[in-house]
Amino acid sequence: MRLAKSIEGRSESSSDNIAPVVFVVDDDVSVRESLESMIRFAGLRTETFASAHDFLRHPRAMVPNCLVLDVSLPDLSGLDLQNLIASERTDMPIIFLTGYGDVPMTVRAMKAGAVEFFTKPFDDEVLLGAIRLALERSRVALSEHAETKEIEDRYASLSTRECQVMGLVVSGLLNKQVGGELGISEITVKAHRGRVMRKMNARSLADLVTMAARLRLACAEMATSRQ
Template identity: 75%
Template sequence: MRLFNESGHGAKPATIPPATPIVFVVDDDISVRESLDALIRFEGWQPETFASARDFLAQPRIFAPSCLVLDVSLPDLSGLDLQKLIAADRIDMPIIFITGYGDVPMTVQAMKAGAIEFLTKPFDDEVLLRAIRHAIERSHSALEQEAELGVLEGHYEALSRREREVMALVVMGLLNKQIAGELGISEITVKAHRGQVMRKMKAGSLADLVNKAARFDQAHAGKR
């Protein structure tokens, strides 16, 4: 089993998202932006509207439940191009595509790249609102998982190099005697390091420690 990277870097602080979700809208038609702004605001969410993909990209990332209502046809980057640019680091922001001339290949491309909905104008307000609610639920879950991962990485960073080595062998299922042989240290020292690992990682049991390691590996599998 691969465990944490040796440096332990890259942890983000746990963040408690604001109560009001944010719905980003990118559409070059001002009448659409104004209409969606009013609709989103009426539902109690916070709208943030942009006339182009580049305007949206200039906005710093906000750690809050959110989604993106994105027009396919834009004056600079297309909606599909913008989706490609932000797919890797904005998994907490589901995308809902809107377009005036959707076709099957375009829809398939967007959905395969992770979009949760593809609506053709004109669409019913309730259909869009239902998609936004679903997107915000997904965003909230993704942010919670990211915050939990940040806490987990913070715990790992508190371990010494030797404690990290012991932890890696513990989660592989090695006994204290075997770990001692692997690292060339005494069994008593292994027990001491193991105790520190359990304390610093806030693990209540061996199964809990293995679970934390597996969760970290799963979250970072695509980054290695």
Template identity: 65%
Template sequence: MTPCHAVERESESSAPHDTPMVFVVDDDVSVRESLEAMVRSAGLIPEMFACAQDFLGRPRPMVPNCLVLDVSLPELGGLDLQKLIATERTDMPIIFMTGYDEVRTAVWAMKAGAFDILTKPFDDHVLLDVIRQAIERSRAAMREEADLLAIQDRYAALGQREREVMALVVTGLLNKQVGGQLGICEITVKMHRRHVMRKMSARSLADLISMEWRLHPECEPRAVLQRSFVSDGGHCAVAASPLFE
């Protein structure tokens, strides 16, 4: 296998820490040079790659980013690259470039989660608009990931009994019922519940339930809702209910 070589990259150390990056993978050097100039003129940081293998060796960026990817690449194609990075780079929207005779391939790419498909030749302004939208999607995904990591850190700080109380509280059980299941008195449950709310930085029971969903997405939200959201004159009682009954 003949190794590909990436086009000269912009040095990250010379760029602002939060400047978005645009990665381009295309085996056509003229396309890479044109897109590099366009991306740079928009105030974004471009990185060019001649093949998918080189791109895979690039560490995950810690700034908002997107990938502009040619469908037809030698050896490892665009769709194959999409599959390889789908789970580990969820904050990297993929914009595919495709020819007129590759519409069916483009449909497969969209079904696999591509952000957009542009058919060659396309207008630079159209691509830049899509890139900006993809960067915003990436920025939102990174915020979501950071929020989840913060929740996981707070959850890790809970004691074992506090986790047990939290697991039962989010199902809608009252303090007395939680105490019955854990074999502890109601006043002890209230104490643990206060600690859980404080350590998790939860503003309400609904907030705590939302955190539980994010920590354990395999749980069925409807089951929690049915137990936790009590009808009160047509209103949802969770958000307005006292934190510590």
């Protein structure tokens, strides 16, 4: 217990801006308080809300996080809230709670990306296990987002010609073929290619191809960008 309280104290101090957070949305105050107590005792930071609209007014978390969400809410339902935030908060796994689960509801929630669906009353340790897994999934997603943003920033630093060369190179063309496509010499292509590799911090062609895939840019689009 002393260890849990010690961890809890750290998460509520100046480290709040980096500590994982568990959001709880439930209109039943007794459930909210019970969940808050359980999560805090486990050494995790939590913030609770009585409605979907209250939650939506809260700034988006940029730390590992998850949402423990009741299906039945006084404004938007939990499933409606899930649909609303699914595309823009991919780093926030959702764990559903309900007092009356049914198969179609569970299937709908899981297909939309929910990580777990619990019917009340639930086992505290099982729920905490799901929360920890959700926070780890969030951490991985945030890390991937940060890596993609770094690649996007590098790509934005390329000149128009460098973008064209990169697009043709990752499509599999040889330097001579790239030169033919762009109307420039093979030596000039090699110079542009070298700058692309340095600016993109790519150690090999395979690295560059992987980065292009992370950017989700079609080779043709990359080759004609910024024209």
